[in-house]
Amino acid sequence: MELTGAEIFVNSLKDEGVKHIFGYPGGAVLHIYDALYQQKDVEHILCRHEQGAAHAADGYARSSGKPGVVLVTSGPGATNAVTGIATAYMDSIPMVCFTGQVPTSLIGNDAFQEVDSVGITRPCVKHNFLVKDVRDLAATIKKAFYIATTGRPGPVVVDIPKDVTAQKCEYSYPKKMTMRSYNPVVKGHPGQIKRAVKLMLSAKRPMIYTGGGVILDNASKQLTDLTKKLGYPITNTLMGLGAYPATDKQFLGMLGMHGTYQANMAMHQCDVLIAIGARFDDRVTGNIEKFCPTAKIVHIDIDPASIAKNVKVDIPIVGSVGAVLKEMISVIKDGKATPDKTALKEWWKQIEEWRSMDCLKYDRDSEIIKPQFVLEKLYEVTKGDAFVTSDVGQHQMFTAQFYQFDKPRRWINSGGLGTMGFGLPAAMGAQMANPGETVVCVTGEGSIQMNIQELSTCKQYNLPIKVINLNNRYLGMVRQWQEFFYQNRYAMSYMEALPDFSKLAESYGHVGMKIEKPSDVEGALKEAMKMKDRFVFMDFITDQKENVYPMIPAGAGLNEMILI
Amino acid sequence: MENEAGALSRVAGLFSARGYNIESLTVAPTEDSSLSRMTIVTTGSEEIIEQITKQLNKLIDVVKLVELTDGEHIEREMLLIKVKAEDKVKEEITRLCEIFRGHIIDVSEKSYVIELSGDSEKLDAFIKSLEKMKIIEVVRSGVSGIARGSRSLEV
Numbered sequence: 048m049e050l051t052g053a054e055i056f057v058n059s060l061k062d063e064g065v066k067h068i069f070g071y072p073g074g075a076v077l078h079i080y081d082a083l084y085q086q087k088d089v090e091h092i093l094c095r096h097e098q099g100a101a102h103a104a105d106g107y108a109r110s111s112g113k114p115g116v117v118l119v120t121s122g123p124g125a126t127n128a129v130t131g132i133a134t135a136y137m138d139s140i141p142m143v144c145f146t147g148q149v150p151t152s153l154i155g156n157d158a159f160q161e162v163d164s165v166g167i168t169r170p171c172v173k174h175n176f177l178v179k180d181v182r183d184l185a186a187t188i189k190k191a192f193y194i195a196t197t198g199r200p201g202p203v204v205v206d207i208p209k210d211v212t213a214q215k216c217e218y219s220y221p222k223k224m225t226m227r228s229y230n231p232v233v234k235g236h237p238g239q240i241k242r243a244v245k246l247m248l249s250a251k252r253p254m255i256y257t258g259g260g261v262i263l264d265n266a267s268k269q270l271t272d273l274t275k276k277l278g279y280p281i282t283n284t285l286m287g288l289g290a291y292p293a294t295d296k297q298f299l300g301m302l303g304m305h306g307t308y309q310a311n312m313a314m315h316q317c318d319v320l321i322a323i324g325a326r327f328d329d330r331v332t333g334n335i336e337k338f339c340p341t342a343k344i345v346h347i348d349i350d351p352a353s354i355a356k357n358v359k360v361d362i363p364i365v366g367s368v369g370a371v372l373k374e375m376i377s378v379i380k381d382g383k384a385t386p387d388k389t390a391l392k393e394w395w396k397q398i399e400e401w402r403s404m405d406c407l408k409y410d411r412d413s414e415i416i417k418p419q420f421v422l423e424k425l426y427e428v429t430k431g432d433a434f435v436t437s438d439v440g441q442h443q444m445f446t447a448q449f450y451q452f453d454k455p456r457r458w459i460n461s462g463g464l465g466t467m468g469f470g471l472p473a474a475m476g477a478q479m480a481n482p483g484e485t486v487v488c489v490t491g492e493g494s495i496q497m498n499i500q501e502l503s504t505c506k507q508y509n510l511p512i513k514v515i516n517l518n519n520r521y522l523g524m525v526r527q528w529q530e531f532f533y534q535n536r537y538a539m540s541y542m543e544a545l546p547d548f549s550k551l552a553e554s555y556g557h558v559g560m561k562i563e564k565p566s567d568v569e570g571a572l573k574e575a576m577k578m579k580d581r582f583v584f585m586d587f588i589t590d591q592k593e594n595v596y597p598m599i600p601a602g603a604g605l606n607e608m609i610l611i
Numbered sequence: 612m613e614n615e616a617g618a619l620s621r622v623a624g625l626f627s628a629r630g631y632n633i634e635s636l637t638v639a640p641t642e643d644s645s646l647s648r649m650t651i652v653t654t655g656s657e658e659i660i661e662q663i664t665k666q667l668n669k670l671i672d673v674v675k676l677v678e679l680t681d682g683e684h685i686e687r688e689m690l691l692i693k694v695k696a697e698d699k700v701k702e703e704i705t706r707l708c709e710i711f712r713g714h715i716i717d718v719s720e721k722s723y724v725i726e727l728s729g730d731s732e733k734l735d736a737f738i739k740s741l742e743k744m745k746i747i748e749v750v751r752s753g754v755s756g757i758a759r760g761s762r763s764l765e766v
C-alpha cells in the first residue's frame with residue numbers, strides 16, 4: 048500500500064523504536080502532525096519553545112542513552128532549535144532533529160518561513176539531509192539514526208519539505224544501514240593496546256583522566272574494573288562525572304578550571320597520563336604549554352580527530368572506549384607485569400597530602416545560605432541517586448563539585464557549549480525517559496529565565512521535577528570574573544526586577560517554595576522530595592558574593608590555582 | 612566524495628570554520644557518476660595537515676582521502692590567458708608559446724587567448740614571461756593531481 052510522506056515519517060519512527068518526540072507545530076509540518084494525531088505509538092511532547100524541545104530531547108538522550116528526537120517547523124522553528132542542536136553537537140549527544148521546510152517548488156524563493164536549514168545547521172551537526180523525494184524519506188531517516196547513534200555520536204538534521212510529506216509511495220523501512228563513506232572503528236589496534244599497557248604498568252606517578260566518551264559508550268564498568276585493578280588515581284572531566292564512583296577513594300574529584308587541588312596537581316606531576324574518552328578541552332588543560340610537563344600520554348578515543356588535536360600524545364588508540372578498556376584488562380590479566388607498588392605508595396602519600404588541603408572548604412557557619420551547603424544537603428537528601436541537570440554558571444560548578452555522582456548518566460549539563468537555559472528542558476527529557484525517578488534541576492536566577500516558559504510544559508505532562516534555584520541576584524559566574532579580573536566593576540551582571548519565583552511557579556500550577564535561612568534548607572528539601580507527583584520550584588536566597596574555588600585563571604597551568 | 616548536493620560546501624565550511632588555508636580546490640564527477648573527485652591544495656605544519664586529514668575523513672560525504680604529497684605524484688593546472696596582441700609583439704608571443712608548449716586557441720584583431728597546462732610553477736613562469744605585454748585576463752583552473760605508478764585512489 049502506498050503511504051504519504053507524513054505517514055512514512057511516523058511509521059519510520061515507530062520502526063526505529065522511537066517512543067517520544069519533542070516538538071512544536073507549524074505550517075510546514077502540519078501533515079506530519081496530522082499523521083501523529085492518528086496513532087498512539089509515538090508520543091509527542093509539546094514544549095513551549097523549539098530550543099526547549101531540543102534540550103528536552105537532549106536530556107532524554109543523555110539520561111537514557113537512546114537518541115533524542117525533535118520535530119519543528121521551518122524558518123523560525125528551525126532557527127530556534129539551533130542552540131539546542133549546537134549544544135548536543137558540542138557534547139556528542141545522539142539526536143535526530145526533523146525540520147519542516149517550504150515546498151520544494153518554493154525552495155530558494157525567500158518563501159514564507161523559509162530558511163536554509165541545512166546551511167544554517169551544517170557547522171553544528173554530525174551530518175544533515177534535505178529530502179527532496181518521498182521515495183528517499185524512509186532510508187534517509189534510517190541513515191540519520193544510524194549516523195547519530197554510532198561512532199562518536201552527534202545530532203543529525205533531516206529537513207523535509209512540505210510537499211514531500213504529502214507525496215505517496217510504497218513504504219519499507221531498511222533493517223540495516225551500511226554506508227561506504229561512513230564506517231566507524233570499534234576495536235582498538237592490538238599492538239597499540241599492548242604498548243599502552245606496558246607504559247601504564249611502568250608508571251611511577253600514573254593518572255587516569257576520563258571524559259564524556261566513557262559515559263556515551265556505557266563503559267563505566269570497564270573503567271571501574273581497570274582503575275580498581277591498577278589502583279591508580281582517577282579524575283573525571285565535567286562531562287565525565289559519574290563514570291567512576293565519586294565516593295570511591297581512588298577518585299580525586301573533577302579536574303580543570305574549577306577542579307580540585309588534588310586532581311589538578313596530580314595531573315601536573317604525573318609521569319604517565321591515561322586519557323580515556325576525553326578531548327583535552329581548554330577548560331581542562333589550562334595553558335597548553337604548561338600541561339602535564341612530565342607525562343607520557345596514552346589517549347583512547349573513538350574519534351581520530353580528537354587525538355593529537357590539542358596535545359601531542361605518545362600512544363594513540365582509536366576505538367570505542369568500552370572495547371579498548373576490555374581488551375586492556377585482558378592484556379593485563381594475561382601478562383606478568385603489575386603496577387609498581389612501592390612507587391604507587393609514595394604517589395598516593397603525595398596525593399593524600401594534596402587532598403588534605405580540603406580545597407572545597409567553605410563557611411559552614413554562615414548566616415546566609417551558601418550554595419555549596421544546599422548542594423551538600425541535596426546530595427544527602429536524595430542519597431546521591433537523583434538525575435541532576437544544571438544550567439550554566441557558578442551553580443553548575445558547585446553541583447559538579449558537591450554532588451557526588453556514583454553512577455553514569457545522572458549528571459546532565461551543557462559542558463561544551465555552556466548553554467544557559469539548558470537545565471529545565473533537559474530535566475523534562477530526563478523525567479520523560481525515567482518516570483518514577485527523582486529528577487532535579489539546579490539552576491540560577493539568570494539561567495532559569497532563559498527557558499522559564501517550560502514550566503507550562505511541566506504542568507501539562509505532570510513532570511514532578513524539583514528545581515533548585517540558587518538565587519544570588521547576580522549572573523554569578525560573570526560577577527566572579529569581574530571581581531577577579533575587572534576590579535569589581537560589575538557590568539550588567541546584577542539581575543534586577545526579578546520575579547517572585549515561588550509565586551511564578553504557583554501561577555503555573557506548581558508548588559513554589561522560598562528558602563531564606565540555612566536552618567530551613569534540609570527541611571525544605573525533604574519536604575519537596577516527598578511530593579513525588581508534584582513539580583516543586585525551590586527558590587534558595589543565597590550568598591550574593593560567593594565564589595567558585597579553586598580556579599585556574601586564563602593562561603595559567605593546572606598547578607597555578609587560586610585557592611580560597 | 613559522494614556526488615551529493617552540499618558536499619562541496621561541507622568541505623569549504625570545514626576549512627573556513629577551522630581556519631585552514633585553501634590555496635586551490637577543484638572538483639568534478641568521476642567515471643562513476645555517484646562519486647566526485649576533489650583536489651585541494653593547502654598548506655600548514657605537519658600537525659595541521661594531520662588535523663585537516665582527520666577532519667575531512669570525518670565528513671560523512673568523504674569516501675576516501677589520500678595525501679598526494681606523501682608519495683610521487685603529478686600535479687597539473689590549466690591556464691587560459693588573454694593578452695593584447697599588437698603587431699610588434701605577436702612574434703614574441705608565438706615564440707614564448709612554443710617554449711612553454713602553450714597553444715594559441717583564439718585569435719582576434721587585437722588579442723590572443725593562450726592555453727597552457729603544467730604544474731603551477733610553470734604557469735607562474737609563463738605569466739611572468741608575458742608581463743611585458745598587456746595581460747587582459749587570467750583564468751587558472753586550480754590544481755588537479757594523481758599519484759605516479761600503481762598507487763591510486765579507488766573506492
Ligand SMILES: Cc1ncc(C[n+]2csc(CCOP(=O)(O)OP(=O)(O)O)c2C)c(N)n1
Pocket residue numbers: 438439440441442443465466467468490491492493494495517519521522523524525
Ligand atoms: C546563553 C548564554 N548566554 C550567556 C552565557 C554567559 N554566562 C555564563 S555563566 C553566566 C551567568 C549565569 O548566571 P546564573 O544563571 O544566575 O547562575 P550563577 O552563575 O549565578 O550560579 C553567563 C551570563 C552563557 N553561558 N549562555
